[in-house]
Amino acid sequence: MSKFDAIRPFYDSEVNEAVVSSLNHPMMKAIMNFAYPGIAEEVWQEQLKRTHSIRDFQINFAYNALKKVLEKSSDGLSTSGFENLEPNTSYLFISNHRDIILDTSLLNVSLYDHGLLMTASAIGDNLVQKDFLLKLSKLNRNFLIQRGLSPRELLMSSKLVSEFMYQLLAKENRSVWVAQKEGRTKDGNDATHQGVLKMIAMASDEKNCMDYFKKLRIVPVSISYEYDPTDALKMPQLLAEARDEVYKKEKNEDFVNLMSGIVGQKKRIHIHVGKILNEELESIKNECDNSNKQIQALAQVIDDSILQSYKLWPTNFIAYDILYNTDKFSSHYTSKERQVFERRLELRIDADHKEMVESFLTMYANPVVNKLKYTDATF
Structure with missing residues (x-):
């Protein structure tokens, strides 16, 4: 028994058993169908059965799944x-x-x-x-x-x-x-x-x-x-x-x-x-x-x-300008980008709930507020 057993990842010697025991789990199937659309279940299952290390799993499966997440979302x-x-x-x-x-x-x-x-x-x-x-x-x-x-x-x-x-x-x-x-x-x-x-x-x-x-x-x-x-x-x-x-x-x-x-x-x-x-x-x-x-x-x-x-996006500048009722950063976004952001706010937060609206805007505006504290900050 290692002193770290309660918190550690798998050892490579434990990986294959963990993978094989998860092959038919609904979430594993959902992940693999997402990462490898159109690939037959038996094909990716056979590939997983040949996985014997964390590096194998990360590079051959997790990496591709994350690339698919980036592509789709x-x-x-x-x-x-x-x-x-x-x-x-x-x-x-x-x-x-x-x-x-x-x-x-x-x-x-x-x-x-x-x-x-x-x-x-x-x-x-x-x-x-x-x-x-x-x-x-x-x-x-x-x-x-x-x-x-x-x-x-x-x-x-x-x-x-x-x-x-x-x-x-x-x-x-x-x-x-x-x-x-x-x-x-x-x-x-x-x-x-x-x-x-x-x-x-x-x-x-x-x-x-x-x-x-x-x-x-x-x-x-x-x-x-x-x-x-x-x-x-x-x-x-x-x-x-x-x-x-x-x-x-x-x-x-x-x-x-x-x-x-x-x-x-x-x-x-x-x-x-x-x-x-x-x-x-x-x-x-x-x-x-x-x-x-x-x-x-x-x-x-x-x-x-x-x-x-921290990389600031148009959403950060838009939220700052709305929250502080200014056009200080209007050169950092287009009117279309502002419309999209305002529409998101409208769809996600009840406009009558002033505190919630302010919290939503503050969450996006705070990275701008924080960068303004630095005299050599570039925008």
Whole structure:
């Protein structure tokens, strides 16, 4: 028994059994029919039966399925910054988080297309309660972040995850993806949670945690979608939070969000990977005299990278202009693009519900608001 058995992905030796046991699951059939329309069931089943590693599964099946998702639900994926990464080198990607599955999946597509190591990726165990979804996540090299724990259990679980991430990065030369905070950003306001950085540092054996972070080769990642297919679905929770109410999820809410994110229309998508944080870590080490201040400064450095490199779309500028009753960014969109956005707002949100309309607009406008904080920002 490995100490990481409760959270780790499959070993390659376990992959074939997991795949074969899932061949006739309705969701596997739906995924394969989506990715390989017109291909007879027995043909893809035979191919799957010959799958004996996570890499086989990701490259031969998951990659094609994601390309089909892009083809059917987007106007394409663009990337930048990947030329700064080295092949056969592991990185800790700390990313903003908008979509449950696609953020990390599309990063892996981009890494593979650029000849770089794909990642192991953190996922909340609340999202993979069903046996098939758990198998699928472990086949895609996800490791579990356990939710709903007591403070003592959370401490133990965080330490285990931290050790596992270090094992992957330093000993197995495997890149790791982790979101900058727990859960997706629902208000468009991306910010790194210091608790995530403290968790990552729990496995450190260095006197100064900045020296430990240097070993991990941190790379900030920003991903932006022109349209968020789950925008309206995020509104009830945002409204509850604005009213200081406790938000209680519906029974299948996570699954509905997951599926909507995959099949819903996203228009254009962009992923930017920043430069490895190295000099920044050295500066923090020299300028901050205790670990809390260092963690705070590192969170800010990651935020600066993500917010400044975030790709803004016409939807962001339109929402800003409507929300603030201005035409400041009117040169960044056409009247047709504005009409399409306004129609989406009209169809998805009740116009009489002023708070909901404002929350919807704010979600799209906040990336512009955040970029305006930087004097050297370009629009």
